[in-house]
Amino acid sequence: MKRIYLLVVIFITSFQSHAAKKECAELLKKYHNVQSQQRQGHSLKSSISLRKKEDKAREKWWDCENNKLKPKSKKKKNNKTKSPSKKKTIKLSQNPTKPSNDAPSVFSSNRNIVIKGKYTGDKQLQWLTFYKRPKKCARPKTTQVFAFCMEDKTAQQNKFEQQYKN
Structure with missing residues (x-):
């Protein structure tokens, strides 16, 4: 009887660890996917966003590997209409001669812009x-x-x- 009980306990724990490793593998796959997106060409704004995604994905994967991952909670669907999302605005520097670090570059090069008219x-x-x-x-x-x-x-x-x- 003790042997059967012992076998059942071993079977259940091995099944849970196998399921946990499968979930961790999916998290690792998401982490690698974000890293591959970072290797592609992108803008400053998307670079910041991808960095945040990478940090979050790495943290989730690492917590899963160390069995610290919180169980997923089921969210209740709310049938209320969503409020319109707020538009994000980019703050430009107050001093036009000094570029702001958080403002994106308007032009990719510093060449002069030449506008030619029809007549001269x-x-x-x-x-x-x-x-x-x-x-x-x-x-x-x-x-x-x-x-x-x-x-x-x-x-x-x-x-x-x-x-x-x-």
């Missing part, structure tokens, strides 16, 4: 005096207004070209 020299000056932008084109609110502004500018350019040739 004297023709450019004459175009600037000729072109009259409508008030609603200063900040178009809809795509229809934007399209109107582009067509108006093209029409004025065509008119300017004809007058400039003469």
Whole structure:
């Protein structure tokens, strides 16, 4: 009788340890998955997020290996509608000459930006005096207004070209 009881106890403990090792293997797989994501190219924001994920995954895996993992609790589903998530805002540095460490870089290089217009020299000056932008084109609110502004500018350019040739 004692032998049967002993065999049952050994069987139950070995089954639990086998199930625990299987769960730990899944946690280790998640940990390695996060590490492989970190090796890929990503932005500063995702780098910080992946670092947090890696720390959490490593901690869970290590706790599982040392039998310190808390049992999973079943969460009750709540049928209430979710509130809209708050948008995260990026704080920019108050001093524009000194870049902030937490603000992402807008450009990947420090090269100068060159914007070329359609006209140069004297023709450019004459175009600037000729072109009259409508008030609603200063900040178009809809795509229809934007399209109107582009067509108006093209029409004025065509008119300017004809007058400039003469």
